[in-house]
Amino acid sequence: DTGVSQDPRHKITKRGQNVTFRCDPISEHNRLYWYRQTLGQGPEFLTYFQNEAQLEKSRLLSDRFSAERPKGSFSTLEIQRTEQGDSAMYLCASSWGETQYFGPGTRLLVL
Amino acid sequence: AQKVTQAQTEISVVEKEDVTLDCVYETRDTTYYLFWYKQPPSGELVFLIRRNSFDEQNEISGRYSWNFQKSTSSFNFTITASQVVDSAVYFCARTYGGATNKLIFGTGTLLAVQP
Numbered sequence: 530d531t532g533v534s535q536d537p538r539h540k541i542t543k544r545g546q547n548v549t550f551r552c553d554p555i556s557e558h559n560r561l562y563w564y565r566q567t568l569g570q571g572p573e574f575l576t577y578f579q580n581e582a583q584l585e586k587s588r589l590l591s592d593r594f595s596a597e598r599p600k601g602s603f604s605t606l607e608i609q610r611t612e613q614g615d616s617a618m619y620l621c622a623s624s625w626g627e628t629q630y631f632g633p634g635t636r637l638l639v640l
Numbered sequence: 641a642q643k644v645t646q647a648q649t650e651i652s653v654v655e656k657e658d659v660t661l662d663c664v665y666e667t668r669d670t671t672y673y674l675f676w677y678k679q680p681p682s683g684e685l686v687f688l689i690r691r692n693s694f695d696e697q698n699e700i701s702g703r704y705s706w707n708f709q710k711s712t713s714s715f716n717f718t719i720t721a722s723q724v725v726d727s728a729v730y731f732c733a734r735t736y737g738g739a740t741n742k743l744i745f746g747t748g749t750l751l752a753v754q755p
Contacts (some may be wrong), residue, residue: 562742571644571731571745572685585740618683627673627692627741631685 531555533632535621541638542611549607550635554623561604562629563596565589566618575619578604611639642666644732646746653722654754660718661749663732667713669693673735674708674715675743680728691715722753 534553542548554561559580564572575594577585580601590596593611598604608615616639622629644665653659665674676688689699691708699706703723707716719726729750733743 560741564743569747571733571747572743574742574744577740577742579740585737585742620685622685624741627735628675628687628690629741629743630687631677633682633684636683 535632552604552621558623560624562622564620644746648749650750652752663715675733677731
């Protein structure tokens with residue numbers, strides 16, 4: 530029984546570049562969430578999918594951010610024209626019911 | 641604001657001591673879920689427990705126990721006979737915003753268990 534996986538685990542990029550992260554949820558979990566966590570803080574909600582439909586986006590998700598979940602399986606989170614303020618841990622979680630199970634996260638550093 | 645407050649930013653104990661982590665939340669919702677997650681240095685959030693707002697029965701699981709009091713909006717977590725492996729950041733969270741069950745987290749409590 531595999532858990533949530535995320536790729537890559539670490540990403541260093543230069544300001545202005547685009548980056549894409551991938552999340553593979555626990556199989557058969559229909560709900561998928563993205564969160565962002567900065568140093569010393571708890572995770573903050575970014576967006577939510579139920580199957581392939583993106584049903585909610587946080588105001589934290591600026592126009593430079595886009596997320597997809599084609600076919601209701603894996604999800605991608607893309608950040609265009611990265612800024613230094615985007616440096617954070619990006620966490621993916623999936624669930625079938627109320628309990629969310631988190632992946633190991635992708636740590637992004639924008640230089 | 642509907643927030644989750646973990647007033648203890650850092651706690652340091654010696655192995656085998658008992659330790660209680662505090663969590664207080666605000667909500668206008670009548671139905672919600674409360675959670676505790678553990679985040680070790682590796683970074684992955686590990687689910688520990690879930691409680692729904694209708695279930696105030698306290699629970700003990702091995703060295704872990706939870707005290708949910710709806711009247712004071714508190715959901716505290718106790719580790720009995722702490723071990724070095726318990727060292728981590730512990731987050732309290734609750735669902736908000738309706739059917740999506742998205743989570744709002746506290747700022748976490750860093751627990752350091754010294755040998």
